[in-house]
Amino acid sequence: xxxxxxxxxxxxxxxxxxxxxxxxxxxxxxxxxxxxxxxxxxxxxxxxxxxxxxxxxxxxxxxxxxxxxxxxxxxxxxxxxxxxxxxxxxxxxxxxxxxxxxxxxxxxxxxxxxxxxxxxxxxxxxxxxxxxxxxxxxxxxxxxxxxxxxxxxxxxxxxxxxxxxxxxxxxxxxxxxxxxxxxxxxxxxxxxxxxxxxxxxxxxxxxxxxxxxxxxxxxxxxxxxxxxxxxxxxxxxxxxxxxxxxxxxxxxxxxxxxxxxxxxxxxxxxxxxxxxxxxxxxxxxxxxxxxxxxxxxxxxxxxxxxxxxxxxxxxxxxxxxxxxxxxxxxxxxxxxxxxxxxxxxxxxxxxxxxxxxxxxxxxxxxxxxxxxxxxxxxxxxxxxxxxxxxxxxxxxxxxxxxxxxxxxxxxxxxxxxxxxxxxxxxxxxxxxxxxxxxxxxxxxxxxxxxxxxxxxxxxxxxxxxxxxxxxxxxxxxxxxxxxxxxxxxxxxxxxxxxxxxxxxxxxxxxxxxxxxxxxxxxxxxxxxxxxxxxxxxxxxxxxxxxxxxxxxxxxxxxxxxxxxxxxxxxxxxxxxxxxxxxxxxxxxxxxxxxxxxxxxxxxxxxxxxxxxxxxxxxxxxxxxxxx
Numbered sequence: 001x002x003x004x005x006x007x008x009x010x011x012x013x014x015x016x017x018x019x020x021x022x023x024x025x026x027x028x029x030x031x032x033x034x035x036x037x038x039x040x041x042x043x044x045x046x047x048x049x050x051x052x053x054x055x056x057x058x059x060x061x062x063x064x065x066x067x068x069x070x071x072x073x074x075x076x077x078x079x080x081x082x083x084x085x086x087x088x089x090x091x092x093x094x095x096x097x098x099x100x101x102x103x104x105x106x107x108x109x110x111x112x113x114x115x116x117x118x119x120x121x122x123x124x125x126x127x128x129x130x131x132x133x134x135x136x137x138x139x140x141x142x143x144x145x146x147x148x149x150x151x152x153x154x155x156x157x158x159x160x161x162x163x164x165x166x167x168x169x170x171x172x173x174x175x176x177x178x179x180x181x182x183x184x185x186x187x188x189x190x191x192x193x194x195x196x197x198x199x200x201x202x203x204x205x206x207x208x209x210x211x212x213x214x215x216x217x218x219x220x221x222x223x224x225x226x227x228x229x230x231x232x233x234x235x236x237x238x239x240x241x242x243x244x245x246x247x248x249x250x251x252x253x254x255x256x257x258x259x260x261x262x263x264x265x266x267x268x269x270x271x272x273x274x275x276x277x278x279x280x281x282x283x284x285x286x287x288x289x290x291x292x293x294x295x296x297x298x299x300x301x302x303x304x305x306x307x308x309x310x311x312x313x314x315x316x317x318x319x320x321x322x323x324x325x326x327x328x329x330x331x332x333x334x335x336x337x338x339x340x341x342x343x344x345x346x347x348x349x350x351x352x353x354x355x356x357x358x359x360x361x362x363x364x365x366x367x368x369x370x371x372x373x374x375x376x377x378x379x380x381x382x383x384x385x386x387x388x389x390x391x392x393x394x395x396x397x398x399x400x401x402x403x404x405x406x407x408x409x410x411x412x413x414x415x416x417x418x419x420x421x422x423x424x425x426x427x428x429x430x431x432x433x434x435x436x437x438x439x440x441x442x443x444x445x446x447x448x449x450x451x452x453x454x455x456x457x458x459x460x461x462x463x464x465x466x467x468x469x470x471x472x473x474x475x476x477x478x479x480x481x482x483x484x485x486x487x488x489x490x491x492x493x494x495x496x497x498x499x500x501x502x503x504x505x506x507x508x509x510x511x512x513x514x515x516x517x518x519x520x521x522x523x524x525x526x527x528x529x530x531x532x533x534x535x536x537x538x539x540x541x542x543x544x545x546x547x548x549x550x551x552x553x554x555x556x557x558x559x560x561x562x563x564x565x566x567x568x569x570x571x572x573x574x575x576x577x578x579x580x581x582x583x584x585x586x587x588x589x590x591x592x593x594x595x596x597x598x599x600x601x602x603x604x605x606x607x608x609x610x611x612x613x614x615x616x617x618x619x620x621x622x623x624x625x626x627x
Contacts, residue, residue: 015525015526015527015530015581015585016581016582016584016585017585018522018527019527019530019531019582019585020585020586020587022345022349022518022521022522022527022531022585023301023345023348023349023585023586023587024587025352031085031086031089032089032092032093032587034089035089035090035092035093035094036093036587036589037589038070038073038093039093039094039097039589039592040589040590040591040592043065043066043069044066044069044097044098045591045592045595046406046595046596047062053405053406056230056235057185057235059100059234059235060100060185060186060235060236060237061185061186062098062100063098063100063101063103063104063186063235063236064104064136064185064186064187066098066101067101067104067105067108067133067136067186068133070101070105071131071132071133076131077109077113077130077131078113078117078127078131080109081109081110081113081114081117082114082117084287084290084355084358084359085355085359087106087109087110087114087287087290087291088290088291088293088294088351088355089294090102090105090106090109090291090294091106091291091292091294091295091298092294092295092297092298093298094298095294095295095296095298095299095412095415096298096299096301096302096303096408096412096588096592097592098234099234099295099299099411099412099414099415099418100234100235100236102295102415103181103234103236103418104136104181104186104236106288106291106295107137107138107139107181108130108136108137108138110284110287110288110291111137111138111139111192111284111285111288112130112137112138112139112190112191112192113127113130113131113137114284114287115139115192115208115254115281115282115283115284116130116137116192116210116254118256118283118284119208119254119255119256119281120254120255120256120260121256125251129190130190133187134187134188135187135188135189135190135212136186136187136188136189136190137189137190137191137192138180138181138182138189138190138191138192138213139180139191139192140177140180140182140191140192140193140194140211140241141153141177141180141194141282142177142178142179143155143174143175143176143177143178144173144174144175144176144178144240145174145175146174146175147178147425148424148425148428150194150206150278150282151205151206151274151275151278151279153175153194153195153196153206154171154172154174154175154196155168155169155170155171155175155177155193155194155195155196155243156168156169156171156195156196156198157193157195157196157197157198157207157209157253158198158199159197159198159199159200159250159261159265159267160247161265163247164249164250164265165247165248165249165250165252166195166197166209166247166248166249166250166252166253167245167246167247168193168195168209168211168222168243168245168246168247168248169243169244169245169246170242170243170244175242176240176241176242177193177240177241177242178228178240179228179238179239180238180239180241181236181237181238181239182213182214182225182237182239182241183214183225183227183237183239184214184216184217184218184219185237186237187216188212188214188215188216189212189213189214190210190211190212190213191210191211191213191241192208192209192210192211192254193208193209193210193211193243194206194207194208194278194281194282195207195209197253197259197267199261199265199266199267202267203274204259204267204269204274204277205258205259205273205274205275205277205278206274206277206278206281207253207254207255207258207259207277207281208253208254208281208282209248209252209253209254210248210252210254211223211243211246211248211252213225213241220246221246222243222244222245222246222247223241223242223243223244223246224241224242224243224244225239225240225241226239226240226241227239228240231418232414232417234411234414234415234418254281256280257269257270257271257280258270258271258276258277258280258281259271259277285423285424286358286373286376288422288423289376289377289380289423289424289429290351290354290355290358290376290380291423292380292384292419292422292423293347293351293354293376293379293380293383293384294351295415295416295419296347296383296384296386296387296416296419297344297347297348297351297383297387299387299391299412299415299416300340300343300344300347300386300387300390300391300416301344301348301586301588302408302412302586302588302592303390303391303394303395303408303409303412303413304337304340304341304344304390304394304583304586305583305586305588305593305599306394306398306407306408306409306593306596306598306599307337307340307394307395307397307398307402308328308337308579308580308582308583309580309583309593309598309599309600310397310398310401310598310599310603311326311327311328311333311334311337311397311398312326312328312580313326313600313601313603314326314327314398314598315327327397328576328579331572331576333397334572334576334579335572335576336393336397337393337394337397337576337579338537338571338572338575338576338579339393339537339541339572340390340393340394341534341575341579341582341583342534342535342537342538342541342575343386343389343390343538344390345515345531345534345535345538346386346508346511346512346514346515346538347383347386347387347390347511349511349514349515349518350379350382350383350507350510350511350514351379351383352514353375353379353510353511353514354372354375354376354378354379354380354510355376357371357372357375358372358373358375358376360372374433374436374437375510377424377429377430377432377433378429378430378433378503378506378507378510379507379510380423380424380426380429381420381426381427381429381430381503381507382504382507382508382511384416384419384420384426385420385426387416387419388413388416388417388420391409391412391413391416392413394409395409395410395413398598401597401598401603402598406596406597406606407596407597407598408595408596430500430503430504431496431500433503434476434496434499434500434502434503435492435499437473437499437502437503437506438473438476438477438480438495438499438502439477455536455540455543455560455563455564455567456536458512458515458516458519458532458535458536458539459516461512461536461539461540461543462509462512462513462516462539464539464543464550464555464556465505465508465509465512465539465542465543466509467550467553467555468505468508468509468542468543468546468549468550469502469505469506469509471546471549471550471553472498472499472501472502472505473498473499473502475495475498476495476496476497476498476499476502477495478495479494479495479497479498480492480494480495482494483495505542505546508539508542511538512535512538512539512542515531515534515535515538515539516535518531518535519531519532519535530575530578530581530582533571533574533575534575534582536567536571537568537571537572537575540564540567540568540571541568543556543564544564544565544568547561547564
């Protein structure tokens with residue numbers, strides 16, 4: 001990939017530059033430079049179309065055209081697919097510019113190509129059609145009746161020894177593959193299909209099979225594809241897909257340690273249990289969750305940058321005998337943006353922490369891999385939920401302008417709704433994490449009695465959030481122990497509420513600790529001061545939400561609780577004073593910002609009417625048949 005500067009400025013001491021390094025990591029040039037550069041080029045700019053803009057089909061066609069342009073710019077699609085950091089960066093930068101493009105690119109490079117590369121490492125498979133984009137890859141896992149329980153999918157792949165291959169079949173309507181992008185849009189498609197592997201009379205669990213789906217004109221014989229109703233947000237060709245006795249050769253099965261069918265037609269596996277085989281087959285979903293977090297982080301940063309800019313050049317009456325004021329002058333306006341800024345930095349730091357730990361644990365002991373995977377799951381849920389809150393808040397601060405698609409926000413809020421559900425619904429993956437954590441060892445407790453530390457100490461605030469986590473998980477265990485007899489479900493229902501709040505507290509603690517690490521990594525100076533204010537504002541807002549529990553448990557004093565509101569208000573003012581510079585640290589290219597009208601001071605010109613009286617001197621001009 002091509003290196004390019006991540007930021008521009010007048011030297012390495014610029015505050016925004018230092019904060020950009022905090023947000024993007026110490027290797028930002030290699031990790032992010034290519035993506036930042038490419039989104040600023042003409043093929044990825046928003047087309048200067050007349051109002052009201054392109055139709056959903058036109059936008060989908062544009063996304064596929066951009067996908068091909070992107071693929072041509074890569075030195076290797078296989079290298080991208082094998083690099084989780086590059087895949088995350090792809091989503092971090094492409095999602096704000098074109099959520100549809102980020103979706104189809106993520107499916108092709110991560111779920112499809114990545115899965116092909118991860119399996120059958122000892123066998124050569126011709127990937128040239130997919131690397132050259134002569135065929136686009138897609139991923140068919142979930143079904144109408146099986147979403148978060150995808151291990152129970154009912155599509156079958158039955159081994160036929162006479163033909164030495166598999167017969168794919170959809171037995172009923174609930175087994176139709178639900179929402180894959182399998183239409184002819186963008187060109188011929190090939191899919192990885194999750195199906196139950198049947199050899200003889202035995203069901204060996206769910207495996208992936210490589211299946212051609214369409215040519216340039218139609219679905220292939222035995223494959224039935226129907227477009228689903230329009231989905232809110234960015235257009236992607238989501239479809240229902242089913243199979244009627246479709247035959248593929250034995251080489252179509254993606255094998256590995258989880259199992260394969262040998263030349264003798266016998267199934268062998270080194271992995272015991274259907275669920276473990278399934279998880280091995282769909283291992284790329286974890287990388288997909290990291291990508292969903294990255295999409296949410298990038299979208300939230302872009303929306304906040306737009307809102308901060310617009311609030312600086314949207315003027316309202318200043319009152320009797322006063323000149324107009326920029327809306328950012330009002331606490332009711334800059335207060336929510338300051339809170340959003342603290343949250344967006346926290347999202348970015350938690351995303352980076354989860355990615356680092358997952359990558360470091362990839363070849364480590366199983367407990368480390370499991371803990372890293374759980375942090376990825378927790379981060380994905382928390383980050384995407386926080387992104388929705390930030391984007392909605394920013395949209396509201398931009399009023400009616402924020403509702404228009406040409407200003408980007410409406411597209412991004414619906415895009416993050418997709419991320420909340422994609423690669424595992426947030427509530428489902430948080431519930432799984434909660435069930436695991438409620439019985440596991442908790443972080444070491446602080447001493448009971450008089451609290452040690454002050455609200456200006458970031459490490460102390462992290463310990464307070466750890467105590468919130470302990471309190472919630474302890475409350476969950478107590479509720480489950482008191483639950484009347486009736487089986488595991490009744491016990492879990494009794495304790496799930498506080499357990500889920502414990503997972504949320506864990507995410508906040510991890511983000512607060514990442515903040516503290518980042519602050520300690522900066523030299524004394526303005527950048528460290530800005531980041532400290534953001535870190536304290538983030539942590540104290542969560543401490544305030546849980547101050548009752550902390551007070552009762554003896555981890556906060558009454559004086560500390562009483563002082564929380566005033567301290568938070570002071571931090572809001574401190575952060576608000578630097579909002580434009582903080583937004584600059586997001587390092588969004590000016591070319592990209594220019595494509596969202598309200599990001600510029602002359603945004604009203606996007607709505608200029610060349611046939612109106614102020615241009616024609618009062619003569620009536622008809623444009624497009626409307627007057």
